[in-house]
Amino acid sequence: MFFQQVINGLSVGGIYALMAVGYSLIYSLLNFTNFAHSITVTIGAFATFYFLAEVFQNIYAGILFAIVVAGILAMLIQILGYSVLLKKNAQRIYLLITGLGISTMCDNLVIIAFTSRFRVYPANFSTKAINVFGATVGTIDLIILAVSAVALIIVQLFIKKSRAGLAIRGASFSLETASIMGINTQKLILIVFLIAGALAGLAGALLGAKYTAYPALGSNMANKAFISSVVGGLGSITGAVIGALILGIGEVLISGYVSSAMRDIFSYTLLVIILFVKPSGLMGVDTGERA
Amino acid sequence: MLRVENLSFSYGKIQAVRNVSFEVKKGEIMAIIGSNGAGKSSLLKCVAGLLKPQTGKIYMEGEALEASAYKTVEKGVCLIPEGRWIFSNLTVEENLILGGYTSKTVAQGIERSYDMFPRLGERRNQRAGTLSGGEQQMLAIARGLMSNPKVLLLDEPSLGLAPLIVNDIMKIIQDANKAGVSVLLVEQNARKALKIAHHACVLKHGTIVKEGTGTELAQDESILSEYLGNVNKNKKDRLIINA
Numbered sequence: 001m002f003f004q005q006v007i008n009g010l011s012v013g014g015i016y017a018l019m020a021v022g023y024s025l026i027y028s029l030l031n032f033t034n035f036a037h038s039i040t041v042t043i044g045a046f047a048t049f050y051f052l053a054e055v056f057q058n059i060y061a062g063i064l065f066a067i068v069v070a071g072i073l074a075m076l077i078q079i080l081g082y083s084v085l086l087k088k089n090a091q092r093i094y095l096l097i098t099g100l101g102i103s104t105m106c107d108n109l110v111i112i113a114f115t116s117r118f119r120v121y122p123a124n125f126s127t128k129a130i131n132v133f134g135a136t137v138g139t140i141d142l143i144i145l146a147v148s149a150v151a152l153i154i155v156q157l158f159i160k161k162s163r164a165g166l167a168i169r170g171a172s173f174s175l176e177t178a179s180i181m182g183i184n185t186q187k188l189i190l191i192v193f194l195i196a197g198a199l200a201g202l203a204g205a206l207l208g209a210k211y212t213a214y215p216a217l218g219s220n221m222a223n224k225a226f227i228s229s230v231v232g233g234l235g236s237i238t239g240a241v242i243g244a245l246i247l248g249i250g251e252v253l254i255s256g257y258v259s260s261a262m263r264d265i266f267s268y269t270l271l272v273i274i275l276f277v278k279p280s281g282l283m284g285v286d287t288g289e290r291a
Numbered sequence: 292m293l294r295v296e297n298l299s300f301s302y303g304k305i306q307a308v309r310n311v312s313f314e315v316k317k318g319e320i321m322a323i324i325g326s327n328g329a330g331k332s333s334l335l336k337c338v339a340g341l342l343k344p345q346t347g348k349i350y351m352e353g354e355a356l357e358a359s360a361y362k363t364v365e366k367g368v369c370l371i372p373e374g375r376w377i378f379s380n381l382t383v384e385e386n387l388i389l390g391g392y393t394s395k396t397v398a399q400g401i402e403r404s405y406d407m408f409p410r411l412g413e414r415r416n417q418r419a420g421t422l423s424g425g426e427q428q429m430l431a432i433a434r435g436l437m438s439n440p441k442v443l444l445l446d447e448p449s450l451g452l453a454p455l456i457v458n459d460i461m462k463i464i465q466d467a468n469k470a471g472v473s474v475l476l477v478e479q480n481a482r483k484a485l486k487i488a489h490h491a492c493v494l495k496h497g498t499i500v501k502e503g504t505g506t507e508l509a510q511d512e513s514i515l516s517e518y519l520g521n522v523n524k525n526k527k528d529r530l531i532i533n534a
Binding site for chain 1: 341360364365369372376378379380385386388389393438
């Protein structure tokens with residue numbers, strides 16, 4: 001029973017991590033929280049649903065489609081929403097407010113476009129349960145866990161080993177310094193939004209598979225991911241993953257052993273405690289004005 | 292080679308640079324000296340594309356430069372800013388690699404940097420934030436040279452460094468120049484700058500008030516006393532200027 005809960009918690013935590021890393025990446029580069037992130041999650045789920053319903057009934061193809069769509073959407077949000085403000089070097093709080101506006105607007109547009117019905121994917125992962133060390137574990141949870149882990153490792157390798165990844169790490173220290181190295185920082189910011197969006201699209205597609213696709217999916221889940229990245233330390237990718245896993249496992253264990261009504265109370269209490277004890281988060285560093 | 296024409300820049304109502312024109316010729320070291328707030332750094336940031344001048348143009352080898360930092364680097368003009376701006380979260384080597392972001396010869400560039408500054412080679416895997424001030428300035432210069440620039444813009448390279456290390460830094464600038472890089476050097480440390488400059492001008496309240504060769508200006512005590520503090524009165528003041 002316990003083992004089963006932990007696997008379930010890791011799969012939930014894995015999805016949170018996919019979204020939390022997006023928050024952290026953008027925060028580390030631009031020092032603000034991209035509240036429009038949640039819409040890319042919702043669109044990820046709907047893109048998968050419509051791809052499966054209309055085009056081709058293969059869940060993996062659907063997920064790939066969602067990654068592409070959400071990645072493009074995130075870049076559009078940067079180009080249409082934030083880039084103007086960034087060029088004017090606006091205070092970060094205005095970017096944050098813009099993000100909230102985009103998020104609210106898009107949530108409502110999604111309801112208008114797709115109605116608020118819950119939609120079940122016409123094709124999904126196997127619902128069979130398998131036996132691992134005497135515990136029954138859902139195949140879907142194992143797949144979600146594996147897919148999230150692979151995606152996070154790829155992103156981590158990209159950041160640590162590639163030339164663009166080095167530029168991102170440099171730019172996260174100072175965008176202006178990066179620009180006098182000959183780095184096109186506008187392009188770099190776009191790449192970071194693409195990565196964040198692609199991960200969010202993957203998260204949305206997986207959430208749709210585990211639960212269903214519905215308009216509030218993104219904001220419900222991205223809230224948890226935001227808590228994860230604050231708990232782990234905003235701006236730190238490792239921190240975001242650690243925070244997400246703590247939150248995922250914690251939530252599942254609380255709902256399993258205490259009460260599922262306590263699940264959200266646990267998340268927010270954890271957030272409050274961290275903000276009291278270590279405001280910069282588990283792996284965070286404190287510097288300057290941020291929003 | 293690098294020509295600035297009628298450049299003006301203001302922060303809101305405060306005018307930092309007024310109608311400045313000059314040219315850095317191929318292969319020379321040109322120095323711009325002036326006291327605090329004379330507009331030296333603003334001028335250099337405009338040239339580097341970090342600030343957008345309200346009026347005026349900057350030409351590199353006859354081509355107008357846009358107010359875009361990364362495009363300026365691509366044209367062969369590289370800024371080593373005041374305060375060095377080292378990526379202190381990255382290692383020494385990663386700093387150099389980023390310096391060579393536009394270069395196709397990164398490996399050779401790193402080798403050349405370590406030949407030039409053996410201390411950096413010893414510390415290649417150390418985080419750059421742990422280096423001393425002098426080492427950070429060396430790293431900043433090495434990183435600037437990584438892009439194989441035609442013109443190097445140096446903003447106060449002597450700032451905050453001990454006199455002996457300042458001499459080292461000036462020697463390095465001369466070496467880079469002898470290797471074929473034109474240099475635009477902005478300095479408060481007038482004596483040191485004029486000693487290595489082929490050609491220099493004095494900036495005051497955002498305008499160029501005097502031009503000449505380095506030696507001419509260095510001998511013109513009135514310039515040193517008028518714009519850079521009094522040199523002849525007593526030893527204490529001389530220390531300030533020489534420091």
